[in-house]
Amino acid sequence: MSSIIGPLLVYFAAAIAVILPGYGSAKVVGKLGQTATGILAEDPSLFGRLLILQALPGTQGIYGLLGWFMIMNQSGMMSGNTNISVQQGILFVLAALPVAVIGLLSAFHQGNVAEGGMALLTKQPQASGNAIVLAVMVETYAILALLATILGALSIAV
Amino acid sequence: MSKLTIVGLHEDRADVLDALMKMAGVEIIEDKSGSESARSMTYASNLDMRARLKRAISGLSARFPEARHIVGKKLLVSEEAFVITEEDETKAQKQLNRYEALLREEEALELSLSVLHDQREQLMPWVDIPIDLTVRNTDRTTIIYGVFRDTTAFDAFERDVARDLPLASAFILEEDAKFPAKVAIVTIDEQLPRIRARLAASDFHEIPDLPFTGSASDTLKDLDEKVAAKEDELRKVQDELREIAEGLSIFMTYHDFLLVRSDKAAADEKIHATHYTFFLKGWVPESDAERVTRELTDRFDVVCSIKPPEEGEETPVKLKNNRFISAFNVILEMYGAPSSQESDPMPVLAPFYMILFGMMLSDVGYGSMLVIATAYMLFKKKVEGTMRQLSSMLFISGIASIIWGFIFGGFFGDLITVVTQGKANFPMLWFNPMDSPTQLLLFSMVFGVIHLFFGMALKIRNEKLKGNLMGGLGETVPWYLIIPGLGLILGKGSMTSDPQTALLLGEIGKWLAIAGVAFALIFAGHGIRNPFKRLLKGLGALYGITSWLSDILSYSRILALVLATSVIAAVVNMLGMLFGPTLLGYIAFALIGVFGHTLNLGLSALSAFVHTSRLQYVELFGKFFEGGGSFWNPLRRRTEYVKIDREANKSFSDNQPVEEATRP
Numbered sequence: 001m002s003s004i005i006g007p008l009l010v011y012f013a014a015a016i017a018v019i020l021p022g023y024g025s026a027k028v029v030g031k032l033g034q035t036a037t038g039i040l041a042e043d044p045s046l047f048g049r050l051l052i053l054q055a056l057p058g059t060q061g062i063y064g065l066l067g068w069f070m071i072m073n074q075s076g077m078m079s080g081n082t083n084i085s086v087q088q089g090i091l092f093v094l095a096a097l098p099v100a101v102i103g104l105l106s107a108f109h110q111g112n113v114a115e116g117g118m119a120l121l122t123k124q125p126q127a128s129g130n131a132i133v134l135a136v137m138v139e140t141y142a143i144l145a146l147l148a149t150i151l152g153a154l155s156i157a158v
Numbered sequence: 159m160s161k162l163t164i165v166g167l168h169e170d171r172a173d174v175l176d177a178l179m180k181m182a183g184v185e186i187i188e189d190k191s192g193s194e195s196a197r198s199m200t201y202a203s204n205l206d207m208r209a210r211l212k213r214a215i216s217g218l219s220a221r222f223p224e225a226r227h228i229v230g231k232k233l234l235v236s237e238e239a240f241v242i243t244e245e246d247e248t249k250a251q252k253q254l255n256r257y258e259a260l261l262r263e264e265e266a267l268e269l270s271l272s273v274l275h276d277q278r279e280q281l282m283p284w285v286d287i288p289i290d291l292t293v294r295n296t297d298r299t300t301i302i303y304g305v306f307r308d309t310t311a312f313d314a315f316e317r318d319v320a321r322d323l324p325l326a327s328a329f330i331l332e333e334d335a336k337f338p339a340k341v342a343i344v345t346i347d348e349q350l351p352r353i354r355a356r357l358a359a360s361d362f363h364e365i366p367d368l369p370f371t372g373s374a375s376d377t378l379k380d381l382d383e384k385v386a387a388k389e390d391e392l393r394k395v396q397d398e399l400r401e402i403a404e405g406l407s408i409f410m411t412y413h414d415f416l417l418v419r420s421d422k423a424a425a426d427e428k429i430h431a432t433h434y435t436f437f438l439k440g441w442v443p444e445s446d447a448e449r450v451t452r453e454l455t456d457r458f459d460v461v462c463s464i465k466p467p468e469e470g471e472e473t474p475v476k477l478k479n480n481r482f483i484s485a486f487n488v489i490l491e492m493y494g495a496p497s498s499q500e501s502d503p504m505p506v507l508a509p510f511y512m513i514l515f516g517m518m519l520s521d522v523g524y525g526s527m528l529v530i531a532t533a534y535m536l537f538k539k540k541v542e543g544t545m546r547q548l549s550s551m552l553f554i555s556g557i558a559s560i561i562w563g564f565i566f567g568g569f570f571g572d573l574i575t576v577v578t579q580g581k582a583n584f585p586m587l588w589f590n591p592m593d594s595p596t597q598l599l600l601f602s603m604v605f606g607v608i609h610l611f612f613g614m615a616l617k618i619r620n621e622k623l624k625g626n627l628m629g630g631l632g633e634t635v636p637w638y639l640i641i642p643g644l645g646l647i648l649g650k651g652s653m654t655s656d657p658q659t660a661l662l663l664g665e666i667g668k669w670l671a672i673a674g675v676a677f678a679l680i681f682a683g684h685g686i687r688n689p690f691k692r693l694l695k696g697l698g699a700l701y702g703i704t705s706w707l708s709d710i711l712s713y714s715r716i717l718a719l720v721l722a723t724s725v726i727a728a729v730v731n732m733l734g735m736l737f738g739p740t741l742l743g744y745i746a747f748a749l750i751g752v753f754g755h756t757l758n759l760g761l762s763a764l765s766a767f768v769h770t771s772r773l774q775y776v777e778l779f780g781k782f783f784e785g786g787g788s789f790w791n792p793l794r795r796r797t798e799y800v801k802i803d804r805e806a807n808k809s810f811s812d813n814q815p816v817e818e819a820t821r822p
Contacts, residue, residue: 052768055764056768058761059765062722062761063722065725065726065729066718066726069728069729128492129492129493129771130492130493132768133493133768133772133775133776136768136769137772137776140712140715143714143715143718144711146718147714147718150595150721151596151599154595154596
């Protein structure tokens with residue numbers, strides 16, 4: 001029985017690393033897309049700048065995938081190893097938490113900044129650089145969480 | 159920058175402005191607000207005409223490939239060709255009016271054509287009936303043509319007519335009497351309302367009301383003639399439109415001419431004038447000041463005076479750097495201009511932008527794709543303005559990506575390993591970040607520290623420019639000692655395996671850090687006499703360690719982005735190889751690879767661009783940048799579609815090349 005629980009926990013850890021940030025990114029990128037289409041109706045020339053702003057909160061989803069990969073790789077389950085103890089499984093779940101939770105939440109917050117940036121572009125198209133940088137400030141915390149997950153997963157001996 | 163004052167005669171005012179625009183060497187200082195009065199009638203009509211020209215140009219270039227060819231690149235016109243007389247102006251306006259009239263004509267023709275086609279369509283079923291369809295009544299009778307959908311409706315109708323309306327009859331016009339059938343109903347006029355009422359109740363469709371000229375086939379012929387005539391007319395209109403498209407350069411030149419005229423009018427608003435003279439002030443780069451003065455006094459009756467800006471006066475900023483460094487100007491422009499009182503951040507920003515971008519997108523394959531794409535933009539399409547700056551910046555950064563790709567051994571991730579089933583690996587010069595991420599984390603931060611140290615060097619230079627060298631050193635030198643000291647203490651273990659050396663390194667680090675702290679306590683409060691306050695100021699400065707910690711940690715994003723690039727590339731390769739190393743498998747691999755790697759390049763290059771910018775703006779600039787300046791924006795002929803060829807006019811050929819890019 002315990003031989004099943006270990007691998008299950010690793011799968012669970014890898015899954016939440018993808019699901020939560022992915023959900024956050026998808027939701028926010030979708031919302032920004034709606035805002036962008038509204039602006040494009042007025043001024044189609046802004047497309048390139050709006051696209052960048054829309055893409056910014058999409059990185060959390062990528063970080064989630066990266067977390068998934070790190071967990072699957074470190075646990076050896078990518079190459080078929082199922083010999084994982086319950087304790088190791090729990091550690092992997094804990095290691096997945098930073099990117100899962102912060103990835104989800106930071107996507108929402110970054111989305112709010114990016115949406116403000118889009119509104120800024122309608123008034124001042126040349127301020128796109130500033131809008132991007134303001135949105136990227138939020139992403140720092142997703143990156144730090146990803147690093148915590150990566151380094152955490154790597155520190156688990158399998 | 160020097161301040162240039164020009165005083166001249168009223169009659170020269172327009173010519174002097176023209177000359178200044180051609181030279182593109184002076185930014186006029188605005189010291190009365192005249193933006194409102196600039197919105198006069200001429201301004202409005204100029205704007206309106208420009209909008210119409212723009213619509214015409216984009217409309218024509220969207221339709222005719224020959225016009226698209228003309229608009230694709232900036233049109234080179236000589237100085238002479240850019241002088242547009244009133245006559246040319248009327249000609250261009252006439253041409254524009256003609257274009258707009260043709261568009262309306264075309265629309266009307268297309269509408270009537272679609273009506274004719276519709277009528278043709280409706281007539282088609284009747285084409286076999288050889289009856290003259292114009293004959294619809296005699297003296298006492300009326301004929302109704304139409305279609306019965308099915309036989310039951312027709313039978314019921316015929317039965318009812320035979321019973322109630324004896325002076326009417328229905329004939330099926332086709333021999334084989336197949337339903338739906340064309341039918342002619344002949345009735346005496348008195349019964350017509352009742353027949354109509356009966357027909358309305360059954361499944362009967364009367365022949366549409368068309369301009370009949372005889373039998374259906376005759377009418378059809380007539381319609382065809384009409385269609386041909388209209389089509390002929392349409393072709394003529396379109397030919398004329400094509401002719402206009404071929405002469406599109408008139409519109410382009412005229413548009414830019416109007417733009418220059420509008421800019422000139424706006425500049426004119428900034429000039430002070432009396433009844434006989436005018437007077438304007440502007441910023442001119444020191445190196446150009448004499449040339450500008452000479453040229454103006456040679457040609458016009460003007461008096462110029464040049465004086466340096468007053469102590470501490472904020473002037474516009476013009477960056478002077480070589481081509482490599484100025485390729486990165488676009489990054490600084492996105493942030494904002496430095497103050498004229500501080501040193502140029504570009505010599506530090508440019509090389510580090512290249513290095514950090516290269517690290518984040520460290521892949522030989524992706525770097526090459528980026529280099530090829532931007533080289534195409536630069537050398538083949540010859541893009542202009544901001545696009546050119548961005549392309550040359552990404553071109554250089556792409557080369558850095560290739561170099562870092564060799565260092566970390568990345569070629570589209572692990573493409574070589576996957577394709578050869580592990581028989582061959584792409585060689586790496588240093589280490590693989592996937593295998594030893596901690597090592598890369600360490601080096602990311604080391605690069606960050608070096609980056610920040612260069613930023614602090616600029617801080618010292620800025621303080622020196624302000625005459626406060628000692629204060630600048632007091633703020634920076636402690637960190638030059640403390641950070642390496644702490645680095646040695648924390649990292650001694652990973653630098654050497656020999657415990658004796660490690661101990662020694664730790665000892666060196668400890669004393670470096672202590673020296674740094676001591677330096678801060680003594681010199682950070684430079685200029686403060688009260689020793690107690692001075693000590694407190696030093697302690698306060700040491701609190702800055704927290705900001706240093708977060709700045710350095712921020713560079714850990716390099717590791718995250720390196721891993722993101724290579725992991726996604728590895729996932730693409732893994733998906734591609736799902737079908738195994740067979741012929742079919744390799745075809746699938748190529749398809750998935752092209753799609754996936756292009757997508758990853760887009761995502762990773764965007765991330766690298768954005769995050770490298772952030773490291774410059776937040777971490778580097780935080781160490782020294784004051785900002786609040788504005789970029790020097792000389793009065794010049796701003797053009798959108800044409801490029802004025804200076805060589806064609808020798809009187810200004812001694813001008814040094816001035817940046818043509820239009821800044822938004």
